[in-house]
Amino acid sequence: MNLTEMGKHAKQAAIELGVADSKLKNKALKFMADALLENKDKIIEANKIDLEDGKKKALSGALMDRLTLNDDRIKGMADSLVQISEFDEPVGKVLEKKTLYNGLKLRKVSTPIGVICVIYESRPNVTSDVVGLCLKSGNVTILKGGSEAINSNRTISKLLVEAAKQAGLPEQVIHFIDSTDRSLVNELLKMNEYIDLVIPRGGDGLIKFVSENSTIPVIKHHKGICHTFVDASANLEKAVKICINAKCQRPGVCNAIETLLVHEKIAGDFLPNMAEEFKKNNVKIKGCDKTQKIIDVEPATEEDWSTEYLDLIISIKVVKNVDEAISFINKYSTGHSDAILTNNKKNADKFTAMVDSSSVYVNTSTRFTDGGEFGLGAEIGISTQKLHARGPMGANELTSYKFIVQGDGQIRE
Amino acid sequence: MNLTEMGKHAKQAAIELGVADSKLKNKALKFMADALLENKDKIIEANKIDLEDGKKKALSGALMDRLTLNDDRIKGMADSLVQISEFDEPVGKVLEKKTLYNGLKLRKVSTPIGVICVIYESRPNVTSDVVGLCLKSGNVTILKGGSEAINSNRTISKLLVEAAKQAGLPEQVIHFIDSTDRSLVNELLKMNEYIDLVIPRGGDGLIKFVSENSTIPVIKHHKGICHTFVDASANLEKAVKICINAKCQRPGVCNAIETLLVHEKIAGDFLPNMAEEFKKNNVKIKGCDKTQKIIDVEPATEEDWSTEYLDLIISIKVVKNVDEAISFINKYSTGHSDAILTNNKKNADKFTAMVDSSSVYVNTSTRFTDGGEFGLGAEIGISTQKLHARGPMGANELTSYKFIVQGDGQIRE
DSSP states (O other): OOHHHHHHHHHHHHHHHHTOOHHHHHHHHHHHHHHHHHTHHHHHHHHHHHHHHHHHTTOOHHHHHHHOOOHHHHHHHHHHHHHHHHSOOOSSOEEEEEEOTTSOEEEEEEEEOOEEEEEEOSOTHHHHHHHHHHHHTTOEEEEEOOGGGHHHHHHHHHHHHHHHHHHTOOGGGEEEOOOOOTHHHHHHTTOTTTOSEEEEESOHHHHHHHHHHOSSOBOOOOOOOEEEEEOTTSOHHHHHHHHHHHHHSSTTSTTSEEEEEEEHHHHHHHHHHHHHHHHHTTOEEEEOHHHHHHSOOEEOOHHHHTOOOOSSEEEEEEESSHHHHHHHHHHHOOSSEEEEEOSOHHHHHHHHHHOOSSEEEESSOGGGOSTTTTTOSSOSEEEOSSSSOOEEEOSGGGEEEEEEEEOSSOOOO | OOHHHHHHHHHHHHHHHHTOOHHHHHHHHHHHHHHHHHTHHHHHHHHHHHHHHHHHTTOOHHHHHHHOOOHHHHHHHHHHHHHHHHSOOOSSOEEEEEEOTTSOEEEEEEEEOOEEEEEEOSOTHHHHHHHHHHHHTTOEEEEEOOGGGHHHHHHHHHHHHHHHHHHTOOGGGEEEOOOOOTHHHHHHTTOTTTOSEEEEESOHHHHHHHHHHOSSOBOOOOOOOEEEEEOTTSOHHHHHHHHHHHHHSSTTSTTSEEEEEEEHHHHHHHHHHHHHHHHHTTOEEEEOHHHHHHSOOEEOOHHHHTOOOOSSEEEEEEESSHHHHHHHHHHHOOSSEEEEEOSOHHHHHHHHHHOOSSEEEESSOGGGOSTTTTTOSSOSEEEOSSSSOOEEEOSGGGEEEEEEEEOSSOOOO
């Protein structure tokens, strides 16, 4: 596979796709949705091969579940594409407009980023989500999926390319790296001339590898060590429900909480009820020294505060006040999602201002950090970094901008 | 020098500075301006040591000029700080606001980035520009200037730290790396835990080194290989003036043009006049085969199209039409500033839409790409990349954002 040739084609196609009009792009998205639905048997067949390989490799139940496609999931993929087609056009928006002192007319206009390479693992539905959002925002996609899903990904991406062509777009707007050769990833990460952005989606190892080896800008979608702080003035009944939701509704995802911080004034009242509810939900509890004096739990170690359990385990720490909670969170949080439960407005404002995370919550569950919940439609991921885009990223977050300046012979004095 | 200790202090100070109110930050900026003016003799004295060292090292005239501080330049530095203090507050702006389906109130609010490390060369006035813009946008600055200006930079940064303290800010909001040890740069570039963004400002070597070695996100302010395309319908009289301005008004800067593209239909009319004006302005001309048939010039080689002369040299290429001009620019431009001179609106629109550069111009000089000219006040540089910020970057471009979500017990179903 000649990646340089592919890069050249991608870069050329990016110029054309960058000026493609909304109708054409939306038509392609709808054709893609139709193609997935019409060919769902073909997709499920390819997926079966991946699932059989997965069985042979003895993949875990969770991984096998993520890998599995069925009628419902394929319908979900198609629905997402249709939904994306209905969004406002993200490219060509005039973000700013002014006439300069010398009569020059300046407009700041949103543009695609160019060529985006997404390196992902496991879930084959990422293939169509990524292509949909990139296409909508005028970006060419290079897809490098995991070897465990290569048959599913190949089939899906072929259908998407075919649909794009039928709609009238150049087929070079989507590139699927049809190889399980891992050394290709190394090569991709150095193709600064052809690729504008790399987005890794997957486990810790993948994210780390990509960030450390890419010479191209990377937007990380990293793990979530999320906290909820129950302040002295919190409504304790609501607090129990919110914490159960944040921990248990789907423990294996990044916006579930791993650590609960509790104000010392209400720890004696709150923790026994909370612990009972956690136990009902099969949550294993670990706690700091003070927690251990109130409820009967295993000790939490320094390592616990930095661990993303992704499981029904929670670590609890009793803190003196909102300041200690903020410091603790800024030390151990991965900057994903953190919440305060309080009826003290001053503390809520302090917390939301000073906690350095992409999404900060007052009196609700951290589980809401999600492109769909935030009204972005699909999401390309949840950025845990502060450059370019932070938090859930949709099509708008896949744009850059340029300045267009109209003159009439002005020169600089 | 213990960089890890410094990093911890910087990160802690960033949380405090992030919530500092506008009045306090603006007071600090004004104190800084006063401190520079009141101590200009001290600054000039320190600068003399650098200049003497520079003489011993036989620095070029251009470098010596960039290194030199005098009353006027110090006044310029102070004026910039005052101007920055008068800008609107960049932090805490509500960028988006909506109520979600479940009653959650979501606000997207601008925040500082955190800790910004600026690695720069030569011009000591960068010290106060950078500190001013970072402070305004609530960011802690780590300054690593070049060894050639260390005495000037040390004196200036001491005055700035002192002024920040007097205004009531923690002194840890500005860190000056008082060392010429280059290995410290390597160490800084790996301090992901404490530094959020690295901005290199300087020559090609520095930018390359930083981009290739930093594990922290980098915003590059790279070289400018800028073009002007004279279309068939251009007003040729204005075109001569614009090209002279773009090439000659200040040839050593990034937004000066290096290559002139000329439509073949008007090349015979235009080039002789243009060449005459270039010669009057001591510009050496190189040209493609077709150019050589019209005017008597040296041949331009493939290397010329990729060279940033930063000097009174221009390379000229005759092209068939606007499409060839666009392809040529997208191949050789560094994405900085490119212009079309035309009276054909369709060609102008095509050019501005398809040329993939931060600033694209119609009927004016590329020399206008500048934070001051674009109305941003001072600039931290001109980004030549597409992630986060593109083109001239002021205080607003040094911010990130977070989502603040206010609930009343909502949980995710």
